[in-house]
Amino acid sequence: MKHVLAALAVTLVSAAAPASAQLVEPNQLGLRMGHVHLSVKDLDAQKQFFIGILGGTIVKNGPLELIQFPGAYVMLRKVDGAIEPPAGSVVNHFGFTVKDMPAALARWKAAKVEIEPTENPNEVYLHGPDGIRVEVYGEPALPTAISMNHIHYAAPDVPGMKTWYVKAFGANPGRRPCVACLARPTMIEADDLPGVNLTLGGTRTPVVATKGRSLDHIGFDVTNLDEFVKGLEARGIKIDAPVRQVPNSKVKIAFLSDPWGTYIELTEGLMPTP
Numbered sequence: 001m002k003h004v005l006a007a008l009a010v011t012l013v014s015a016a017a018p019a020s021a022q023l024v025e026p027n028q029l030g031l032r033m034g035h036v037h038l039s040v041k042d043l044d045a046q047k048q049f050f051i052g053i054l055g056g057t058i059v060k061n062g063p064l065e066l067i068q069f070p071g072a073y074v075m076l077r078k079v080d081g082a083i084e085p086p087a088g089s090v091v092n093h094f095g096f097t098v099k100d101m102p103a104a105l106a107r108w109k110a111a112k113v114e115i116e117p118t119e120n121p122n123e124v125y126l127h128g129p130d131g132i133r134v135e136v137y138g139e140p141a142l143p144t145a146i147s148m149n150h151i152h153y154a155a156p157d158v159p160g161m162k163t164w165y166v167k168a169f170g171a172n173p174g175r176r177p178c179v180a181c182l183a184r185p186t187m188i189e190a191d192d193l194p195g196v197n198l199t200l201g202g203t204r205t206p207v208v209a210t211k212g213r214s215l216d217h218i219g220f221d222v223t224n225l226d227e228f229v230k231g232l233e234a235r236g237i238k239i240d241a242p243v244r245q246v247p248n249s250k251v252k253i254a255f256l257s258d259p260w261g262t263y264i265e266l267t268e269g270l271m272p273t274p
């Protein structure tokens with residue numbers, strides 16, 4: 001158990017963003033964690049959850065409104081139709097770490113947030129609007145009150161997914177400890193990218209694509225989007241929507257999907273400049 005906890009501490013610290021709450025430095029391909037994009041029925045309810053409950057802050061980049069956390073942004077898009085929750089799609093949930101877990105738990109209980117416990121008292125799942133589940137666990141060594149930590153896949157092909165993210169995005173393959181597994185310590189296959197761990201939890205249950213669900217897509221920010229997309233295409237990776245400029249901004253975007261249906265946005269210049 002001591003070895004598992006020590007490995008977990010390394011994982012948490014490596015995924016933490018700097019105290020300035022900006023995105024982390026990119027990897028050798030110029031890529032880093034960017035954002036999680038949610039389709040929502042009630043903007044105010046989601047803002048209350050991610051700002052009032054989790055402590056994010058609103059920032060603007062031209063016409064784009066972002067909820068900022070150290071290491072990542074959460075973006076919200078209002079939709080009018082029915083929305084399916086992330087459960088059942090290839091991306092099941094995402095997770096943060098917090099510096100003071102006991103104090104955070106007290107705040108969440110006082111706010112009557114739906115809290116799903118695990119066998120680890122240092123880890124819970126928070127249930128937000130539109131079926132969003134956010135995993136949170138404590139790490140006193142964090143330099144910030146909260147930080148982006150991981151995206152959890154329900155991976156139908158763990159070896160294939162692990163290899164694809166190495167090929168496409170220059171991820172570092174590895175494993176991370178299961179935080180909840182105190183009775184039977186377990187290591188989970190994973191890929192590390194700057195600012196985030198991609199946790200590849202295997203599943204035998206068929207999963208669907210993320211697009212159109214409440215967790216619609218995930219985003220990675222790159223330093224030179226045109227060149228990055230050219231590199232992907234040279235490696236045989238198809239782009240769903242080519243590079244374009246967001247109107248009235250300096251932000252560029254493009255879209256692709258991994259082979260298992262994870263819809264992915266690539267951005268350039270997502271981080272607001274002073």
